[in-house]
Amino acid sequence: MDPEVLMSTEQRAGPGPVTALVTGTVTAKSFARAFGERCPNCKAEVASGGEAASGPDDGGVLRCPGCGVELQLAVALEEPRIGLWVASVVGLALGAGFDVLALAFILARWLLDPEAFRPTAREIWMPFAVPGALMCSILGLLILRQRWFRERNLGTRLAMAAFSFVLSGLTAGWFLWCKQ
Amino acid sequence: MATDATSMVTAGAAQRFPQPVEADRATALQAYLADHDHACPLCGYNLRGLRGMRCPECDFALQLQLAIVERWRAAWIAGLVGLAMTLGANLLGLTALLGAVLLGLRSSSDWAVEVLILGGPAAVAGTCLALHLKWATTFVTLSTVKRWLVVAACWSLPMVNFLWIMMLLR
Numbered sequence: 001m002d003p004e005v006l007m008s009t010e011q012r013a014g015p016g017p018v019t020a021l022v023t024g025t026v027t028a029k030s031f032a033r034a035f036g037e038r039c040p041n042c043k044a045e046v047a048s049g050g051e052a053a054s055g056p057d058d059g060g061v062l063r064c065p066g067c068g069v070e071l072q073l074a075v076a077l078e079e080p081r082i083g084l085w086v087a088s089v090v091g092l093a094l095g096a097g098f099d100v101l102a103l104a105f106i107l108a109r110w111l112l113d114p115e116a117f118r119p120t121a122r123e124i125w126m127p128f129a130v131p132g133a134l135m136c137s138i139l140g141l142l143i144l145r146q147r148w149f150r151e152r153n154l155g156t157r158l159a160m161a162a163f164s165f166v167l168s169g170l171t172a173g174w175f176l177w178c179k180q
Numbered sequence: 181m182a183t184d185a186t187s188m189v190t191a192g193a194a195q196r197f198p199q200p201v202e203a204d205r206a207t208a209l210q211a212y213l214a215d216h217d218h219a220c221p222l223c224g225y226n227l228r229g230l231r232g233m234r235c236p237e238c239d240f241a242l243q244l245q246l247a248i249v250e251r252w253r254a255a256w257i258a259g260l261v262g263l264a265m266t267l268g269a270n271l272l273g274l275t276a277l278l279g280a281v282l283l284g285l286r287s288s289s290d291w292a293v294e295v296l297i298l299g300g301p302a303a304v305a306g307t308c309l310a311l312h313l314k315w316a317t318t319f320v321t322l323s324t325v326k327r328w329l330v331v332a333a334c335w336s337l338p339m340v341n342f343l344w345i346m347m348l349l350r
Contacts (some may be wrong), residue, residue, distance in 0.1 A: 012210075025215075031212075035204075061249060067317065071248060074244075076221055093264035098273060102340055112232055168268060168272065171272060176276055
């Protein structure tokens with residue numbers, strides 16, 4: 001630890017929990033006390049009632065007095081950037097669900113009663129199979145490449161989230177267009 | 181009088197122990213990373229010995245915080261995808277059906293029944309999706325087995341939906 005950093009902290013904050021935090025090893029409990037941290041899950045105040053739980057010796061593990069989850073110190077992004085990613089996943093899943101269920105419905109009907117219901121390849125591929133494969137691929141890519149999405153700026157992430165919903169809406173429109 | 185005395189004591193305590201400022205968070209982060217290997221949550225760069233509060237590789241602002249030990253997010257997302265797919269299947273099915281009626285592609289007069297057949301599961305899936313989002317904090321507290329049971333329940337919904345449509349939508 002840089003002594004200069006320590007000195008400047010002591011001068012700013014005076015003797016108190018912050019000094020105790022930076023002069024000793026940073027543990028989950030000392031961090032929670034110094035900054036009055038709340039549980040990221042239930043927002044209960046961890047500093048006062050958090051019990052030390054058994055765990056790895058990398059800053060200790062705390063148990064939240066509110067919901068009981070185990071908490072540990074972690075380095076995280078200041079802005080989590082996860083909300084729009086979740087929105088995009090939901091948006092794409094809507095369209096993928098439509099295509100997959102419609103395709104399953106058509107194939108099941110065909111298999112159960114091939115005499116009465118015989119769809120052409122065009123009726124299967126064009127409206128459901130191709131867009132379904134496309135939507136599922138994009139959804140899979142989005143889930144696997146979560147970091148790539150989170151690295152984009154706010155405008156791009158917003159545009160991608162909106163586009164995922166528009167793409168899902170277009171699958172219904174595409175089906176109608178194919179039916180015409 | 182008693183209130184005044186209390187407030188004076190509180191004010192004194194606040195002066196002696198001022199609230200931590202951002203600079204102290206930076207100090208805490210640096211102190212933690214001085215003797216810990218920790219990958220950047222975005223680019224995976226090893227942050228050991230970090231100076232400042234930004235990742236030297238991807239330049240995103242970082243902070244030290246309490247995080248949940250259990251890895252719960254994958255299961256939660258899996259459940260979310262299952263529910264969203266069920267909702268989408270019915271909601272977009274409804275949209276396509278209404279579109280077909282409006283465009284005159286649908287001549288059958290029983291389309292109102294089909295609206296109910298698709299609308300019912302859409303309402304159920306929508307409610308389940310809203311509850312899944314609202315109860316994320318409870319989901320985190322579940323044991324691993326229970327968490328994956330919830331996911332299985334979320335994915336059983338599209339299966340039930342499929343059987344429902346197969347039975348009623350002939």
